[in-house]
Amino acid sequence: MSAPHLAIVAPLVLSVFIPVFYRIFRHIHTGWFVLPLPILLFVYFLTFLPETMRGESFIESMNWIPSLGINFTAKVDGLGLLFALLITGIGALVVLYSIYYLAKTKEKLNNFYVYLLLFMSAMLGVVLSDNLIVMYAFWELTSFSSFLLIGYWYERDKSRYGAQKSMLITVFGGLAMLGGIILLYIMTGTFSVTKLISQANTIFNHALFVPALLCILLGAFTKSAQFPFYIWLPDAMEAPTPVSAYLHSATMVKAGIYLVARFTPVFGDHFLWFWLVTSIGILTLIWGSIFAVKQTDLKAILAFSTVSQLGLIMSLLGAGAAALHYEFLDENIYTVAVTAAIFHLINHATFKGSLFMAAGIIDHETGTRDIRKLGGLMHYMPITFTISIIGAFSMAGLPPFNGFLSKEMFFTAMVHVTEMDLFNLETWGFVFPVLAWIASVFTFVYSMILVFKTFTGKYQPEKLDKKPHEAPMGLLISPVILVSLVIIFGFFPNLLSDILISPAMASILPSLLGAGDEFMVHISFWHGLNIELFMTLGVVCLGIILYMTHSKWKKIYKAIPEKLSLNQFYDFLIEGLESVSSKVTKTYMNGSIRSYLVYIFAFFIVILVTTLIGKNAFMFDTNNVSTIGIYEVVLAILVVLGSICILFAKSRMTSIILLGAVGYTVSLFYILFRAPDLALTQLVIETISVALFLVCFYHLPKLRKFETRMRFRLTNALISVGVGTLVTLIALSAHSSKLFESISKYYVENTYTEAAGKNMVNVILVDFRGFDTLFEITVLAIASLGIFGMIKLRLNGRKEG
């Protein structure tokens, strides 16, 4: 176990102690106990920076199930480190924010922080695991912890609905991903990503390559809320705002991005990868941005905006994969897409995190997030206003913030797509920059709506639950730090390029680097009067016009019928599944013991008959049989007659006496078969049984025949004859085939020497198999306790009821 292993499980370990802290220190907000950990981890991960900047990576393996190739391998490379820093860095800010957001007197803080730490561990595990099975386990853990966090206010219907939705969709994708991982294993025989990448060329032409690609992408798209799986993300906004800021904007939804980036060296060469990732990304980008404009809830706007921005990053990664087709690093203009993807990933975490926190502040201080009720808050909440305007302008892609830089690079990358001479892009490539531009216009519009509908316009105090005022310092610290980063990265983007972006690119596009090479990343504001600049200008002009006339054209959204939406489809699917499965279950789980017995017997017959036939196990051999004496024939006839007569017995008395008769006959059998102990026991037990029957006899109901219908009796007869025949066949085969020597010889030889007893049966029971007998007595004791309990039990409550 190495230090990165410890770092991954540290939140998990801390989460164990959280309930204890919560109980003991009631007067201290539990968040204060959590806060040091992400800060510590952040600092710890910073120490890896020199290593990854040199293009090296830390890798340390811990055996788990070596026979299956499953090991807990921690790998810290450029890409993993970038994510680890995001997870711990944003995590620390979110914990700090949550301390002021969640009141310690009202909320179940122990649950909240346990879930949050669980999530942090899971996320670190996803990005730092080299072994795919381990990564998958952590991946599903993020889904589970996200489920718990969305359902944190579980008494609300919508929370439960949102939690279930996100769980179903992301776990479905996770399972698909597991399928992809297994396919990759079949092709290469390894679960290690590092080894997979080194074998990328050999699997390219494998028949399972495309199915594996599709499965992995399904996992990534569901997690990163890509079209059409994005529908869980807006509903996930039911979670407390710190959770939304953390999971649903900065970290968990980026696990899909991580997955795509991580697998680019494996799948990136294939045209399907390029087309699927880029076009689904662009589609999600434009879809999300158009629907964000429609929303009236601040968090819903941010949710759709997150969907859209994730699409943007996704499309950049897709376009960046095309760079793999150009061998030379020099003048390889397509790598700019990957640079932009990573840069925007960081930027998005900063501006979206701050915007979510600002939305949370507004909700916290005014009691609503509805932009129709808000307005004119600028004077009441100046700091929140500043945070929001910086975040929103960055999101809209305005200078001098970091969003502007990555948006420009996004345009550059999309324009470059048209210049590619691959995959029919000569004809269809122009679609990408056009769609990108339209989506950016809508992005601009909703960014403006977000800020100006909230902070300017008419102040409507009568619609607010509380009198608005500026948030306390504690709530403001985290968003202020984030917007400062927005500004710093805006002015000094190259702070990041060497330490984070270039190493991460080296992980995504390793084949383009020779030994000792590194990606030279230089981000600058001014590129001259090029097409990207004009595109941005166009976005701003059209965006302003659309924002001004927003109230006039927003009615168009009503033209889209509600019935056709993806959410309706999802609800229909879930309801259908529930009712169909409930119906199917009810048809066979009907509560009747008889039906269950029929299933058991029928299954018994089917499975044994198939085995008998399939294994050719039936044998009939009369060589080794013992003689038949006249007594045995008489006894056999008695048993058969007795048991058949029970079937036709009309009274209780007759059936009990017949059962006793059969029992006594069986004990006579034991005498003939040289089993004196059995005969004795059987005689005693049979006597007690009959006595017991007769004691209960008085209380037992009259033997009525319920089964009068012919069909009912026929089924019973058929099944019982089937069981009987089968048992006869098995008995015959068992007798006729001797596969190996009986182990009984051991007992015959050792009974006296080892145990000094002469009665072998007794010695086996009390000596060789003494524990079995002990447990047998235990069973009897439990049965007698049960009987005692039942006799004493009085269901008074039910009778009164």
Next chain:
Amino acid sequence: MEILMAFVIGILFSTATYLMLSKSLLRIIVGTGLLSHGAHLLILTMGGLKRGSAPILGGNAESYTDPLPQALILTAIVISFGVTAFFLVLAYRAYQELGTDNVEEMRGTEKDD
């Protein structure tokens, strides 16, 4: 003898199954009793019948019958007695509390809770 026993056992199993599938509690209990008899004889028959004298040392016998199935059956007889006793009391109490011994009428549904 083993062949004959195989058929006897088969008939025991058939009648036991038929009884267990009926709706009356008492018949179900009688059925389980028959089923255990059948199972015991089956184990004994599988081990081979009458291959020597009773498995007790000291009688100067040349060979003994297999002691192992007998030990198993001895355990099984006792256990089946325990089960029968439990069933009987269960039936008696169920009849007292519910007023029926028809298992079809004893179905509980989730709404009953």
